[in-house]
Amino acid sequence: MIGSIANRTLLQPKSLADALKMLRDEGPLTPLAGCTDLYVALNFGTLKDVRFLNLWGLERLRPIGIRAGMLAIGALATYTDLIRSPVVRKRLPMLVAAAREVGGVQIQNRGTIGGNVVNASPAGDTLPVLAAADAVVVLQSAGGVRRIPFNAFYTGYRQTVRRSDEIVVALEIAPIRGRQYFRKVGTRAAQAISKVVMAGVAGTPPRIALGSVAPTVIRAAQTEAAIAGGASLEAAQRILADELSPIDDMRSTAEYRRRVAVNLLAQFVLGR
Ligand SMILES: Cc1cc2nc3c(=O)[nH]c(=O)nc-3n(C[C@H](O)[C@H](O)[C@H](O)COP(=O)(O)OP(=O)(O)OC[C@H]3O[C@@H](n4cnc5c(N)ncnc54)[C@H](O)[C@@H]3O)c2cc1C
Structure with a gap:
């Protein structure tokens, strides 16, 4: 109802x-x-x-810029803001790629990165990007500011460490070296919730994060270590398949999600 x-x-x-x-x-x-x-x-x-x-009228939470060498994205930055931002395009093109695939124009004009992060859906499209970027979540309460590594922000399915007296004010991202990768696989090319979403940085060491394959967004730490150690693509794909815990739901099956994830790993590793 x-x-x-x-x-x-x-x-x-x-x-x-x-x-x-x-x-x-x-x-x-x-x-x-x-x-x-x-x-x-x-x-x-x-x-x-x-x-x-x-929060919508709090203009202080909207700007995107560089602060002490870090890319600082206000929590109220919309997908359209991210797509249009020269500094995001330069520093974090995988976030621009993710923002372009969120909903349609109306949602891109209204949906915010802070909302995507706090909503905590494992299918949220910006989450693997922020996980692979080793972002920091800036939380503020009347008592002060806390900075939480993005990869420690989620504690379980739709659970975060945010206290009820805090709001997310910004996301901070240190400069990234290495080719960036983003790919969302849904039912169709646009206006789809992801079946699997992956972001990666082909740096030393590599960083790989996936959404929709576990209760929270995950970093594929064992796969990253295998690739850094010189494992073959096939070996890395087997490790990734074991590292995921996808479920069957109305959008897809666990088996399909696993297969897509290992295929995306090949794209990422081979630079396609
Ligand atoms: C038609 C449609 C298509 C969509 N397509 C996609 C898609 O392709 N990919 C995708 O990832 N999502 C998609 N979404 C989901 C949604 O648009 C995004 O998650 C969006 O980023 C949410 O941001 P918002 O500002 O609207 O959040 P809100 O709805 O305002 O809030 C979401 C949650 O976050 C909390 N919150 C918001 N901002 C803050 C803050 N600064 N501090 C603390 N808590 C906060 C709220 O309390 C609430 O719990 C879609 C939604 C619709 C309706």
């Missing part, structure tokens, strides 16, 4: 400080950014939360 917005409250902070104070003093509150995930839950009647904090 479609959820109703009657009996739900939306708080409108005027600044980041204001928002953090509201989270501390008037919580629990659910942050709301582009609302593209939250609205789907409302529509499905699964949105239990009743009090929301509207």
